[in-house]
Structure formats: structure tokens, C-alpha cells
Amino acid sequence: MPWAFETRFLLPHAAACVASDAMGKIDDIAKARRTVKLLPDPPEPLTGAGLSREVVDALLEPAGFAPFHRAAPAARGGEGAVEPWRVHALDKTGCAALIPRLNEMPKSPGKVVNMLAAADALLLVTWLPEEGRDWTASDLNMEHIAATGAMIQTLLLAATERGIGNYWSSGGVLADEAFDLLGIGREERLLGAIFLWPDAPEGVEAKPGKLRGQRRAPMHWTRWIEVPVS
Numbered sequence: 001m002p003w004a005f006e007t008r009f010l011l012p013h014a015a016a017c018v019a020s021d022a023m024g025k026i027d028d029i030a031k032a033r034r035t036v037k038l039l040p041d042p043p044e045p046l047t048g049a050g051l052s053r054e055v056v057d058a059l060l061e062p063a064g065f066a067p068f069h070r071a072a073p074a075a076r077g078g079e080g081a082v083e084p085w086r087v088h089a090l091d092k093t094g095c096a097a098l099i100p101r102l103n104e105m106p107k108s109p110g111k112v113v114n115m116l117a118a119a120d121a122l123l124l125v126t127w128l129p130e131e132g133r134d135w136t137a138s139d140l141n142m143e144h145i146a147a148t149g150a151m152i153q154t155l156l157l158a159a160t161e162r163g164i165g166n167y168w169s170s171g172g173v174l175a176d177e178a179f180d181l182l183g184i185g186r187e188e189r190l191l192g193a194i195f196l197w198p199d200a201p202e203g204v205e206a207k208p209g210k211l212r213g214q215r216r217a218p219m220h221w222t223r224w225i226e227v228p229v230s
Contacts, residue, residue: 026157033160035209037167038118038197039111043099048198050092050120051164056196059162060087060123063155068147070140072128084144085151085191088124088184095119098178105177112172112193118204120164121196124174125152126188133186145191152192165197 040046064083074080090098095116102109102116116122127148129135152168159166171193179186200206 066151
């Protein structure tokens, strides 16, 4: 059985916790995840209750198990979470309230306000550079970025598994200009603005990702290396 081969790499107690159909379920969830933007036009908030904080917390719990092996700079002095990421969350009411505030800013918010109008929640996921705002492309910072990316992907999969639409945006004006407005420290850098969606109402544009149809099988981006036996 294929799963028996995989579980030999797990500690005994971990292997015992893995259901026999877990591999197939994870595969299905990963393939089911979609990049979709909801864009109400005009950007007027959609009706609905949005997602509760309890539901959002349930998505963040598995995301917090993403791999990392370098502590966040803020945690090394014994203060703050050890994870190299931080999450700043807005519920549906907060998303709606943010629209007029962004429209008042010098830089146009573009389609961000349309997405805020549709969102049931927004999670701004940042990472913590070693040097703060004036960060460099060091190996350690690359590890922080990679770990935060893994956390975001796990979050997207958790949302997909629960039937919650999602979109990983680079953030636009949310990536810098809105930091002070939202109380996000300047020592943080935004890696993803994660929009969580309801089902698309009739008449609201649901724009899919541009590159999904161009994905190729692993054989096109994998190279097996044959090391000569001495």
C-alpha cells in the first residue's frame, strides 16, 4: 500500500494519527484550491454576516503548523511569538469600513476596494525581517519569507477544505500605504493580503487566476539527478 511507504518517515505516534485516506484528501484539496477574485462594481459591500472570528481562528490554527526553523527577531529577547509571521485580521464590517478610508488616500486603491466590498474577512499576513524596515536579501530573511509563504498556503488549503473561497493578493495599497492606518508596525513586510469570500452572488464578477490553465505536470519542472556510485 503506497501510504505505508510514506508513513515510515513519520514518528510512530504521528503515523498512528494519520487516516488511511489522508493522502488522497490532501491531494484533492490542493487541486481544488482556486485563485478567484470577487469584484462587485460599484464597490458596495455585499449583504451577509461574513465569517465569525471563531471560523477565522479555525483556519489559522492549522496554518500555524507551517514549517519554520528560525525564530522571529522579536522573539529572541524572550518577547513576542516565535513564528516569523504575523496576522492582522479584519472581519466583514472592518473590510467595509476600510473602503472610504482607502479612497481618501493619495494613492488610488484600485480594485482593492472592490475586493473589500465582497470580502467576508481579510487577513494581512506579514513577515518580520531581521533588520526591520530596511531589510536585505539575506539567507535568513529568505527563510522567513519561505516560512510565511508555507503558512499562507496552508491557510488557503484550510479555507478550501471548508468551502471558503480565497484569494492571495500582493495587497496593493495595503502593502505599505495603509500600514499606519491599520496599526501595522513598520518593521513588518506584507507577504499576502488573503481575501476570504462568500459564494459569488449573481451579477458579481468572479475573476479566475490567469495562469491556472498553463500549469504543467511535474515532469516539466523536475529533474532527477543520477549521482555516480564510487
